[in-house]
Amino acid sequence: MRVWIRKVNANLHHYMALPAIVLFGLFFLYPLAQGVGISLTDSNGVTAPNYVGLRNFVDFFSDDRARHDVMITFYFALGSAPLLNLFGLLYALLLDRKLPGKGFIRAVVYMPAVISPLIMGYIWYFILQPERGYMSHVLRELGLGFLDGNWLGNSSSALAVLIIVNVWQYMGMTMIVYLAGLQGIPADLYEAAKIDGAGKGAALRYVTLPLLYPAVKINVVTNIIGSLSVFEIIVAMTDGGPGYATESLSIYILRMLYGSFTGYSTAVALILFLMILVPVALFLRFTRKAEYEL
Amino acid sequence: MNRRLISWCMSVVMIVMLVATAACSSNNDNDKASSSASEPAKSAEPSPSPSESTQPAESDKPKEKVTLKFFTGKVETVDLMNDLIKKFEAENPNIKVEQEYQKDASSIIKVKFASGDVPDITTVYAQDYVDQGKYLDLSNEAFWSRVLPAIKELNTDMKTGKQFRAATNVTMAGIFYNKQIFEELGLKEAKTWAEFKSNLQAIKDKKPDVTPMFLAGKDSWTLGHLIEFMAHGVIKQKYGVADARKAFINNESDKLQFDAAGGGIEAFAGRLLELKKAGLINKDALTATYDNQKEAFVNGQSALFSQGMWVLGDLINLNPDFARHIGFSPFPAIVDGTQPVTLSAEDSVYAITSESKHPEEAKLFLEFLFRPENLKTYSEFLKSPPAFTDVSADWGPLKDQAAAALQAGVNIAFTDTPSGFSGDDAGRMVQELLAGKYSSSSAFASAYKEAWDKAWNATNK
Numbered sequence: 188m189r190v191w192i193r194k195v196n197a198n199l200h201h202y203m204a205l206p207a208i209v210l211f212g213l214f215f216l217y218p219l220a221q222g223v224g225i226s227l228t229d230s231n232g233v234t235a236p237n238y239v240g241l242r243n244f245v246d247f248f249s250d251d252r253a254r255h256d257v258m259i260t261f262y263f264a265l266g267s268a269p270l271l272n273l274f275g276l277l278y279a280l281l282l283d284r285k286l287p288g289k290g291f292i293r294a295v296v297y298m299p300a301v302i303s304p305l306i307m308g309y310i311w312y313f314i315l316q317p318e319r320g321y322m323s324h325v326l327r328e329l330g331l332g333f334l335d336g337n338w339l340g341n342s343s344s345a346l347a348v349l350i351i352v353n354v355w356q357y358m359g360m361t362m363i364v365y366l367a368g369l370q371g372i373p374a375d376l377y378e379a380a381k382i383d384g385a386g387k388g389a390a391l392r393y394v395t396l397p398l399l400y401p402a403v404k405i406n407v408v409t410n411i412i413g414s415l416s417v418f419e420i421i422v423a424m425t426d427g428g429p430g431y432a433t434e435s436l437s438i439y440i441l442r443m444l445y446g447s448f449t450g451y452s453t454a455v456a457l458i459l460f461l462m463i464l465v466p467v468a469l470f471l472r473f474t475r476k477a478e479y480e481l
Numbered sequence: 482m483n484r485r486l487i488s489w490c491m492s493v494v495m496i497v498m499l500v501a502t503a504a505c506s507s508n509n510d511n512d513k514a515s516s517s518a519s520e521p522a523k524s525a526e527p528s529p530s531p532s533e534s535t536q537p538a539e540s541d542k543p544k545e546k547v548t549l550k551f552f553t554g555k556v557e558t559v560d561l562m563n564d565l566i567k568k569f570e571a572e573n574p575n576i577k578v579e580q581e582y583q584k585d586a587s588s589i590i591k592v593k594f595a596s597g598d599v600p601d602i603t604t605v606y607a608q609d610y611v612d613q614g615k616y617l618d619l620s621n622e623a624f625w626s627r628v629l630p631a632i633k634e635l636n637t638d639m640k641t642g643k644q645f646r647a648a649t650n651v652t653m654a655g656i657f658y659n660k661q662i663f664e665e666l667g668l669k670e671a672k673t674w675a676e677f678k679s680n681l682q683a684i685k686d687k688k689p690d691v692t693p694m695f696l697a698g699k700d701s702w703t704l705g706h707l708i709e710f711m712a713h714g715v716i717k718q719k720y721g722v723a724d725a726r727k728a729f730i731n732n733e734s735d736k737l738q739f740d741a742a743g744g745g746i747e748a749f750a751g752r753l754l755e756l757k758k759a760g761l762i763n764k765d766a767l768t769a770t771y772d773n774q775k776e777a778f779v780n781g782q783s784a785l786f787s788q789g790m791w792v793l794g795d796l797i798n799l800n801p802d803f804a805r806h807i808g809f810s811p812f813p814a815i816v817d818g819t820q821p822v823t824l825s826a827e828d829s830v831y832a833i834t835s836e837s838k839h840p841e842e843a844k845l846f847l848e849f850l851f852r853p854e855n856l857k858t859y860s861e862f863l864k865s866p867p868a869f870t871d872v873s874a875d876w877g878p879l880k881d882q883a884a885a886a887l888q889a890g891v892n893i894a895f896t897d898t899p900s901g902f903s904g905d906d907a908g909r910m911v912q913e914l915l916a917g918k919y920s921s922s923s924a925f926a927s928a929y930k931e932a933w934d935k936a937w938n939a940t941n942k
Contacts, residue, residue, distance in 0.1 A: 318769075428767065
């Protein structure tokens with residue numbers, strides 16, 4: 188008995204993790220397992236489901252609309268992620284020095300990130316709505332009406348607008364991570380570089396960027412996850428429209444679910460999960476080696 | 482040591498999960514068992530059964546506290562319903578009614594059914610749920626003697642001949658037009674497509690600042706309604722209300738013929754593109770909202786739009802002086818040789834769920850709502866004619882015009898769409914059409930039929 192208590196005490200920190208493991212199991216693993224089960228049926232949420240094996244997954248690959256939505260989601264991620272990192276880094280580099288109003292600029296850049304993307308979408312819709320939006324009014328008042336365009340009503344430009352709004356909203360997040368990373372770089376490394384004759388550009392290339400690698404990793408991973416699972420901003424601004432021009436995979440999943448294609452939508456949700464998991468896992472795998480080499 | 486610890490943790494997790502799932506499923510079984518056991522008991526005696534009691538059941542206490550969950554998707558009436566609920570609760574101190582409003586109620590109810598959080602009364606009604614026995618049979622209720630026969634027929638389930646819902650109002654849909662502009666230009670209500678188009682052209686030529694027809698494309702349900710009324714109207718007028726309903730519910734493709742050349746769907750696509758090409762609809766049709774549609778009309782910036790009578794209250798609120806300029810006419814015939822149509826269908830429906838633990842109290846609440854004075858208040862608020870014969874409500878400025886439109890157009894009902902292809906989904910296809918994604922009207926019609934069939938097959942296995 189005493190030995191048992193001592194063993195428990197020695198490993199208390201392990202047992203402290205139990206509640207988290209239980210919650211994780213209950214709210215993630217269990218629904219995931221259930222979801223896998225549902226995705227193998229033709230469930231429609233109403234009648235009794237029948238087992239259909241991998242038919243839902245096969246249907247996904249032969250569905251034009253699904254393929255189109257995958258491309259839209261990818262384009263959105265390919266557009267957002269690099270820009271988020273670029274602007275976040277630029278702002279971080281700008282603010283990592285003694286600048287008057289530095290705190291104010293930081294707050295202003297970061298503030299949009301705390302607003303719900305749904306509300307952000309509606310606000311920007313109010314501004315950018317073709318013909319009737321606030322921007323149209325302002326342009327017309329200034330006599331610049333010719334600059335106005337059908338941004339949100341054109342299939343080609345709607346996605347670009349969504350990417351721009353998304354980047355504008357979340358570059359504060361990447362900026363904060365990069366700022367933290369920058370502040371972790373010891374100042375004497377810059378001094379040493381200066382002594383070796385490095386100018387601003389070379390210092391950036393040989394000191395800053397390599398040591399920012401962990402921050403880059405964090406940002407890229409979160410951006411991939413966030414961009415591929417984008418939902419609210421699209422619903423608020425275009426509702427996947429016009430037509431299906433900006434319909435992301437997450438919106439497709441919701442519409443399939445509400446359309447009683449429950450088994451199918453669960454299958455697509457699992458595919459989206461893998462679509463996010465695989466790039467992130469691959470990225471982390473490859474960068475782990477790189478970090479060692481640094 | 483580590484391996485043992487890990488396996489120990491895993492087994493604990495497994496056990497906890499197993500216990501949790503066993504507990505959850507047994508709770509569900511218990512609920513089902515108790516509700517089915519109390520059903521026959523309820524029909525035997527009229528007093529409410531004590532299931533959700535906050536006080537212990539005593540034999541001499543006449544009533545137990547009951548909470549009814551009322552789930553609605555009707556945004557316009559939330560506040561009014563809260564007032565009516567207060568009145569009801571004052572008369573029935575043992576009954577509390579909780580109203581829950583959801584914009585996407587017809588989708589949210591699926592989640593509610595699946596999770597077991599079933600409302601007692603709801604405005605959400607779909608054929609799929611009727612087939613699953615989700616609603617209480619209301620066929621033998623006393624109030625049917627006071628309901629307009631046409632509305633009772635629309636509330637009848639085609640498959641069983643029973644009534645699982647009751648409607649308190651009649652709604653209509655058609656073309657709302659600016660009477661002032663029509664009088665000024667000497668235009669008359671259009672019956673044929675040629676007349677309709679020439680009206681719009683006249684407006685465009687003589688009043689270049691006014692949008693002839695305003696489409697609220699961003700709210701895809703408005704485009705879905707265009708198909709439901711104008712395109713399906715071609716089919717519905719051919720077979721009459723009852724047979725048409727059967728055809729849609731049972732997907733009788735010989736009657737529906739969605740992809741037929743010259744059929745309703747193809748004609749609709751062609752006509753809509755005609756209007757777009759001639760510049761007779763608003764340029765921002767794809768991004769304009771329902772709110773824009775209402776505002777443009779009452780500000781005199783648009784001449785006509787397609788909508789239902791439910792919009793009238795908002796129009797009058799936006800611009801009370803404009804009420805006398807609002808005209809209402811049937812939809813023009815989009816296929817030559819057919820008649821104009823006007824939607825005349827049930828509105829404000831209520832159903833009691835079969836899983837409700839308090840059906841008697843739910844019925845009491847419905848009977849309260851159906852009292853003539855409450856229906857009068859409701860109808861005048863909603864600006865919608867009542868479906869009960871003993872209610873005389875002054876429901877709005879368009880009373881005469883609505884009556885005229887009902888005479889001038891063939892009366893059609895709503896379409897029972899399969900849940901995988903709702904009006905919203907159809908509306909999105911129309912958005913694609915307007916964005917030029919279909920090579921021809923017949924391509925649109927084929928795609929429409931394909932989407933309908935796929936959805937219908939998914940829930941009618």
